[in-house]
Amino acid sequence: MDVYHIWASLKAGTSDTEFSDAVHGYLGHLREDVRIADYRLTRRKLGLGHPNLPEWHITIDFDSMAQMDTAFGEVSRRADPVEGLHHAVNSKVEEVFFALYRDFPDDHRVRGQEKF
Numbered sequence: 001m002d003v004y005h006i007w008a009s010l011k012a013g014t015s016d017t018e019f020s021d022a023v024h025g026y027l028g029h030l031r032e033d034v035r036i037a038d039y040r041l042t043r044r045k046l047g048l049g050h051p052n053l054p055e056w057h058i059t060i061d062f063d064s065m066a067q068m069d070t071a072f073g074e075v076s077r078r079a080d081p082v083e084g085l086h087h088a089v090n091s092k093v094e095e096v097f098f099a100l101y102r103d104f105p106d107d108h109r110v111r112g113q114e115k116f
Contacts, residue, residue: 001037001103002062008093009054016043019092023058026085035071037061054095 010019020041027039038061062068075082105111
């Protein structure tokens with residue numbers, strides 16, 4: 001599983017529920033079309049977290065890099081309905097950071113043959 005991480009702050013005047021609805025609309029659409037495996041929207045709690053990371057955290061799960069490439073291809077077409085759903089999220093955020101992680105060890109990893 002490849003996990004795409006997004007941290008963001010909301011623009012001034014954006015309500016938390018408007019943002020949440022937009023994220024669920026956008027990523028829910030991509031999940032229904034099997035462009036992504038799953039996603040999760042979380043919000044920092046009790047002020048706990050690294051001070052350089054924004055309050056909101058989204059993770060998007062991909063079964064493979066091929067699925068991720070297909071999803072990014074669909075989004076980069078900039079055609080509706082995906083473009084409108086994507087814009088509904090992007091227009092509400094600022095101070096955005098991204099990262100890509102993977103489950104470890106990979107399912108295809110051969111064990112016992114590592115050289116030290």
